[in-house]
Amino acid sequence: MSAPDLPAGIMPDYRREIPAELLARQGSWVWHEVVQPGVLRHLAADGSELLTVRILLPPNGLLSASTLRDLARWIREYALTGRRTSRQGFEFVGVRPEKLEKFLAELQAAGFPAGGTGKSLHQIKCCTSFIHCQNAAVDAPSIAQAITDYFYRDFLQQDLPAPLKISIGGCPNQCGGGVEADIGILGLYDSVPEVDEASFLAANIDIGLLVSWCPTGAIRPRQTEKGTMVTIDVDRCVRCTSCVQVAPEGISLKKKSYVAIAVGGHGGNSCKGPEMAAIVFPRVPARPLDYSAIIDRIEVIINYWRRAGKPGERLAGFIERTGWSDFLETIGASPVEELVDKRLPQTSIRRDLHFRY
């Protein structure tokens, strides 16, 4: 054997990505501030500083080799190292202060503007959808692009009440994290999956697994002369597509789709703990590339919050203060019966008398 065995078993140490001069200052930072949109300054106890420039990347973290080389060249010329953010954006860390202005101008000219820090629209996180995924109901990257284009100014400036994070997942898998953000967009299927009897019976499908995966008990096995089949209860089905994933050979889906818009998701444990976003528009058309229905609704949400939100108040805190009744009415949300959790209605219905009108 000439070549060594695969897999090689290498987990890279992140420290190899950070130059020694920055590693030496690891843990020395005591505070940070946003100097201007897209520029962070970290301060050490000894008064020394570290500049970070955050830029907008194209949706979905897709980068051609030439763009990768541009990022590398900019690091070499202007900074110590770089990092991808958890929102699929990019940061240059250790930017040389004397070159900051020139760097920002160069980034702007190259079409990768700095921004998305503090009280701005941050990089929209989204999944790959039609670009490379078999499950996609809608195309998250083009929706992300349309929203970023429309609210571009809010990426570059910082005059929202608080940070605004938008995430988009193309199907119920939610790789893009639509459930997590201040505003989440969730790709969903319209149709109930259909069982094709012949191909279902022909494939060697694990029925127990199939039944256990359905969150609502909509799938029931039944015995036929030719073997065990399943039936899908149309009223119970929430179109999560779990069954299509378990048994693509026998269960398929007509690919009509739409999105739901959710608000008030937040991670982190300052103030309240992490919470999933709540759906306020369960059914919005999302046919590429006409995303006006999505943008209109997001704009209503953002404008209300922009107008009435207190400084520092994230969308979730804003809704908590003003109350769901008021919020739903002001944004013209869908009728309440469409907003109740179909799976676990008890979690959506109030059990105290603290009404707000």
Next chain:
Amino acid sequence: MPGDSKEFPLCHELMKGRSPSHVRELSNSRYPLAMYEHGLATGETAYGHGGYISIPELPSGVAVRNSCRPEIIEESAYLRILPPAGGWLSAVTLEKLASCAETYGKGLIHLTSGGTIEIYTTREQMVPMVRELNAAGLDIGSTGNDLRCLTACCGPARCDMALIDAPALATYLGQRFIDEQQYPGYPQKVKSGVAGCPNDCIRAMMQKDHSFIGVYRDLPQINNEVLAAWQEAGGDLAGLIAACPAGALTWTGTTLAIVPNKCWHCMACINLCPAIRPGRERGVAWVAGGKYGHRGPQGPMVGYVLVPFIPVKDDDYTAIGDLFGAFLELWADNARKKERVGDFIARVGPLWVLKELGLKVEPQILLSPKRNGF
């Protein structure tokens, strides 16, 4: 660009906006733009369920998407690279990724929302590309039913809040459990993340099956001299006191103090004011069961806190690694086929997990005692 505006009108449309365009990146690579145009034009993806692929020598880190338009492309394969923790990417690594993508792939990489790096390629190019990546100190994994890549926030190299060295812990776990990332032998995938403080910038508690979050156990430290300077410079003291969710901050007129048993040990005051810094008694909380996906009985869920505080001293992560490994074994031995950690814990109960692992049930994990007699 390959394909003018007539051939791919919708793709072309997506390059006209003000913000950076993914189509521009696609068209600067050898990605088959006709596949994306098909999706945009029909409203349906041009990719199909893949499922069956095996590349000898590469048990994990490789996958193939089937194509519904074989005349454009027969299938689309990709490699998934285990990323350096914390998202850190030096110029050297970026250039290496660029050259691998060009030489062996379609000239395109993908920073996934799950934290990995993917390179689009073909089956034939996979083994040679992996060898080249290996030579550069990188490797593949994190697909199928395996331990997915260990993600972390940026950590103390850049962040002033870092209570623990999150990328160092992620690297430790990634190195210790490298086989689990490269050989898919679990009932289902299991994602993990490490965040340096309760701000949880990577949303580990929500996205990851398994997370360790830096926490402190004593009180935030207040420096009243720095506070005075901060107020002098325009710091909003009333706003700061109001921002504490627990009402634990008190102002005597000259000094700011924290009522000990009121404090939640969150980060609200620390995030707002340079005069308040996190406590010094530091460790991690262990949270398990988060997921975004709407599949399985529970759908999307925030993880359960199983242990509120595991001390971390002198960068020794052995005990955390032992716990991580023991939990993975317990889950893998008892989970049903395809049962994510969150669905598993919801079924067997957090207390059962703690009991099996021989861990104490700390009062901090309780939201409230039960409200029925069962």
Next chain:
Amino acid sequence: MPAINVGGIEIEVDEDGFIADPSKWNEAVAKALAETEGVTELTEDHWKVVNYLRQYYQQFGIAPMIRKLCKETGYSLKQIYDLFPSGPAKGACKIAGLPKPTGCV
């Protein structure tokens, strides 16, 4: 349907090389299937895995979970991959004459 030739007899396999009719399996078929997987010699170690898979499949009608396979045979997953380069499901199960695993969850 494609087929493999075992001692002059054609055995049908599906497009991924899994045996179409599991009842046609015998040791000679296993050897022929092994060759399609790049396993030139079936050693005692291989047979231990193959026999366990067959016995489990005959009893329960499905393939065992990978962890169970490792525990019962005493091989680590890494060793199974060394024996069957395509892995337990796609390599070992194929040689053992089990039907193709379904789904791609």
